[in-house]
Amino acid sequence: MLLSHSLDHGVLVxxxxxxxxxxxxxxxxxxxxxxxxxxxxxxPVVLSLEEPAVDTAAVSTVLGLHRVCRQLxxxxxxxxxxxxxxxALEARAATIGTRLVVHARTSTAMAAAFAVVA
Numbered sequence: 001m002l003l004s005h006s007l008d009h010g011v012l013v014x015x016x017x018x019x020x021x022x023x024x025x026x027x028x029x030x031x032x033x034x035x036x037x038x039x040x041x042x043x044p045v046v047l048s049l050e051e052p053a054v055d056t057a058a059v060s061t062v063l064g065l066h067r068v069c070r071q072l073x074x075x076x077x078x079x080x081x082x083x084x085x086x087x088a089l090e091a092r093a094a095t096i097g098t099r100l101v102v103h104a105r106t107s108t109a110m111a112a113a114f115a116v117v118a
Contacts, residue, residue: 003029005036010117011110012040015048033065037074044075044113048106054085059092066093066100075116077101077109 002017014036016029037045047062054062062078069076078100080086086102093100103109 003032003036007040007043008110009114010043011113012036012043012045013048013106013110014045015050017050030061030064033061034068037065037068037072041072042074044077044116045069046077046079046106046109046113048079048109049082049085051080051085052082054080054082054088059088062089063093063096063098063100066098070098075113077103077112079103079106079109081105 003014004017005012005014007013014033033047045065047065049058049062051058066076066078078089080089080102081104083104086104089100089102101109101112103112
């Protein structure tokens with residue numbers, strides 16, 4: 001999974017691109033995401049998933065990053081154009097007792113994050 005990131009008006013936008021990095025790349029993803037979050041702290045985070053489907057490992061990675069953001073006092077939301085992926089993320093978050101905001105569109109997530117920065 002390739003990552004790209006930008007800082008848009010004080011909001012850290014991380015995009016996980018649709019590529020298969022192999023086992024090593026997937027294993028390194030949580031550390032890379034956490035490193036970005038720490039580097040841009042306290043900026044709100046919008047994590048955009050370009051994957052059409054989200055597997056168990058991806059859900060765990062997203063929820064782990066959400067936990068890190070929560071511990072750092074940072075707002076985090078997720079964007080996925082895939083309704084099944086959004087449902088999987090929300091359902092898994094609910095089973096561990098956390099509230100994860102998942103959007104269908106990047107523009108909606110960014111508007112919410114901009115409101116926090118302003």
